[in-house]
Amino acid sequence: MTTMESLIGLVNRIQRACTVLGDYGGGENTFSSLWEALPSVAVVGGQSSGKSSVLESIVGRDFLPRGSGIVTRRPLVLQLHKTEQSSHEYAEFLHLPRRRFTDFAMVRKEIEDETERVTGKTKQISPVPIQLSIYSPNVVNLTLIDLPGLTKVAVEGQPESIVQDIETMVRSYVEKPNCIILAISPANQDIATSDAIKLAREVDPTGERTFGVLTKLDLMDKGTNALDVLEGRSYKLQHPWVGVVNRSQADINRSVDMIVARRKESEYFATSPDYGHLASKMGSVYLAKLLSQHLESVIRARIPSITSLINKSIDELESEMNLLGRPIALDAGAQLYTILELCRAFDRIFKEHLDGGRPGGDRIYGVFDHQLPAALRKLPFDRHLSLQNVRRVVSEADGYQPHLIAPEQGYRRLIEGSLNYFRGPAEASVDAVHFVLKELVRKSIGETQELKRFPTLQAEIAAAANEALERFRDESKKTVIRLVDMESSYLTVDFFRRLPQEAEKGGNPTSTTTDRYAEGHFRRIGSNVSSYVGMVSETLRNTIPKAVVYCQVREAKQSLLNYFYTQLAKKEGKQLSQMLDEDPALMERRLQCAKRLELYKAARDEIDSVSWAR
Ligand code: GDP
Numbered sequence: 001m002t003t004m005e006s007l008i009g010l011v012n013r014i015q016r017a018c019t020v021l022g023d024y025g026g027g028e029n030t031f032s033s034l035w036e037a038l039p040s041v042a043v044v045g046g047q048s049s050g051k052s053s054v055l056e057s058i059v060g061r062d063f064l065p066r067g068s069g070i071v072t073r074r075p076l077v078l079q080l081h082k083t084e085q086s087s088h089e090y091a092e093f094l095h096l097p098r099r100r101f102t103d104f105a106m107v108r109k110e111i112e113d114e115t116e117r118v119t120g121k122t123k124q125i126s127p128v129p130i131q132l133s134i135y136s137p138n139v140v141n142l143t144l145i146d147l148p149g150l151t152k153v154a155v156e157g158q159p160e161s162i163v164q165d166i167e168t169m170v171r172s173y174v175e176k177p178n179c180i181i182l183a184i185s186p187a188n189q190d191i192a193t194s195d196a197i198k199l200a201r202e203v204d205p206t207g208e209r210t211f212g213v214l215t216k217l218d219l220m221d222k223g224t225n226a227l228d229v230l231e232g233r234s235y236k237l238q239h240p241w242v243g244v245v246n247r248s249q250a251d252i253n254r255s256v257d258m259i260v261a262r263r264k265e266s267e268y269f270a271t272s273p274d275y276g277h278l279a280s281k282m283g284s285v286y287l288a289k290l291l292s293q294h295l296e297s298v299i300r301a302r303i304p305s306i307t308s309l310i311n312k313s314i315d316e317l318e319s320e321m322n323l324l325g326r327p328i329a330l331d332a333g334a335q336l337y338t339i340l341e342l343c344r345a346f347d348r349i350f351k352e353h354l355d356g357g358r359p360g361g362d363r364i365y366g367v368f369d370h371q372l373p374a375a376l377r378k379l380p381f382d383r384h385l386s387l388q389n390v391r392r393v394v395s396e397a398d399g400y401q402p403h404l405i406a407p408e409q410g411y412r413r414l415i416e417g418s419l420n421y422f423r424g425p426a427e428a429s430v431d432a433v434h435f436v437l438k439e440l441v442r443k444s445i446g447e448t449q450e451l452k453r454f455p456t457l458q459a460e461i462a463a464a465a466n467e468a469l470e471r472f473r474d475e476s477k478k479t480v481i482r483l484v485d486m487e488s489s490y491l492t493v494d495f496f497r498r499l500p501q502e503a504e505k506g507g508n509p510t511s512t513t514t515d516r517y518a519e520g521h522f523r524r525i526g527s528n529v530s531s532y533v534g535m536v537s538e539t540l541r542n543t544i545p546k547a548v549v550y551c552q553v554r555e556a557k558q559s560l561l562n563y564f565y566t567q568l569a570k571k572e573g574k575q576l577s578q579m580l581d582e583d584p585a586l587m588e589r590r591l592q593c594a595k596r597l598e599l600y601k602a603a604r605d606e607i608d609s610v611s612w613a614r
């Protein structure tokens with residue numbers, strides 16, 4: 001095989017692989033830039049102009065569906081692979097991998113069936129191509145695309161839009177700058193009415209990638225010939241026009257062999273009084289050679305840009321693969337390791353929030369600095385220690401002896417009653433910090449990039465962290481309530497030791513009436529209790545934050561996922577792999593990415609070796 005033959009073969013293989021990945025050119029699909037960088041040959045022309053016939057004679061095999069009306073209803077991407085001289089000829093469809101067709105009548109049947117699978121038995125068209133490869137010693141390396149014929153009117157059973165739909169589909173192939181256009185026009189029609197030439201001129205005005213093919217030379221009216229067209233006088237193209245004579249419908253009906261047809265075609269030109277002088281540059285065999293040569297020169301010119309495109313794509317795919325992460329290991333040990341790694345990644349981010357590396361942790365100190373002091377200030381001590389209430393509580397507790405001894409029970413009850421109010425702000429601080437922590441868990445989960453792949457594990461970690469936070473909250477509540485209870489269970493003795501002196505300092509009992517004396521007495525009790533409560537409030541303002549930090553913040557930092565870890569250790573392989581259940585879309589994406597990467601790398605290696613061999 002020559003270098004160039006293998007180069008075209010390489011392009012064929014890359015195109016084939018692109019198609020396997022769904023990156024074929026044409027239709028509504030996203031075009032892979034690699035496919036677009038590679039040259040291909042598309043056959044265009046009006047309905048029944050002889051497109052399928054030209055393709056068949058290039059291949060030298062009879063395998064395309066035919067008949068009158070619209071037969072080609074999906075693009076057919078036909079790849080010809082030249083094989084060793086003695087090898088057997090066979091065909092393979094992309095949608096039926098591993099099935100080798102040696103009977104070409106079956107190939108035709110499968111094209112028909114596969115067309116119907118997508119379009120139904122209607123006369124509808126579909127832009128989804130059928131991909132067929134033919135391996136034969138008798139073909140040249142070439143990728144050809146057969147397209148539905150251009151029409152002028154919709155026939156019975158077709159939507160009105162069909163004319164436009166076909167044109168749009170055909171155009172989507174031929175407008176690509178790397179598409180070589182095989183424009184088929186029948187010789188028995190005026191070239192000025194050729195649909196193929198009309199479209200080719202639109203998308204390739206300079207004619208550098210258009211090959212004009214004139215079919216049905218044998219059907220021209222007696223006494224006329226196509227020399228004006230074939231010699232480029234009617235319509236000038238950069239490449240020479242090629243005339244062909246395909247099998248007539250009668251030949252097809254009589255199953256005239258393709259080999260016989262090729263021989264008859266060359267006899268036709270050799271003996272033609274009109275075209276004899278052009279005989280060596282006419283016919284399907286010459287056309288195939290011409291196309292193959294052109295393809296070679298195009299590829300040769302494109303190698304540098306194809307190589308750089310491949311390298312660029314490899315870089316892009318590799319960075320995408322990095323982003324998507326490595327595929328998950330299969331054994332339980334490695335899976336456990338992966339899960340622990342992911343947990344640690346989350347935990348690290350969570351800690352950063354608390355330690356100030358990331359925002360949000362400061363809100364905890366906001367609770368202690370503003371929320372708690374404000375709540376303490378708002379407690380209704382004024383009402384509780386009003387003259388009226390003090391009198392009621394003290395009278396109920398001690399009876400009427402206030403002027404003789406300090407009303408111990410009354411004091412105790414007033415103090416206990418006041419201290420009870422501290423439970424509210426204490427619990428509220430615990431809850432407020434709990435919500436800050438919960439919010440930080442939510443944030444940290446979202447910020448753990450590595451976890452994005454694993455929605456299940458993400459949910460499990462979130463649940464485990466929140467459960468742990470609930471436990472810390474319960475513990476913290478018990479602790480702060482205990483702090484409050486401790487304050488009421490044993491009063492600060494010093495404070496009361498100082499009281500009698502303060503009472504003496506306070507006023508002059510003998511100079512007032514009993515009532516006014518009693519009122520002053522209760523007022524004094526109220527204000528004593530109030531200053532005691534103030535002292536306790538001051539203490540709690542300091543100890544509640546200590547308890548909350550100890551029970552919730554510190555625990556969250558140290559052991560947020562500890563319980564989860566012990567549960568993990570008990571899990572079996574199957575449960576672990578369930579936790580690492582990836583988003584299916586993501587798995588698919590990685591798979592596609594990996595396949596593409598493999599293709600591009602293989603392509604790069606092949607191109608390297610071919611260019612070195614040159
Ligand atoms: P397509 O619709 O463009 O694919 O056209 P086909 O290849 O199916 O050909 C349409 C009809 O024209 C068939 O009956 C062919 O046998 C006939 N045909 C195509 N090319 C020639 C030719 O060069 N000479 C003769 N006599 N008939 C031809």
Ligand code: MG
Nearest residue numbers: 051052071072
């Ligand atoms: Mg056809």
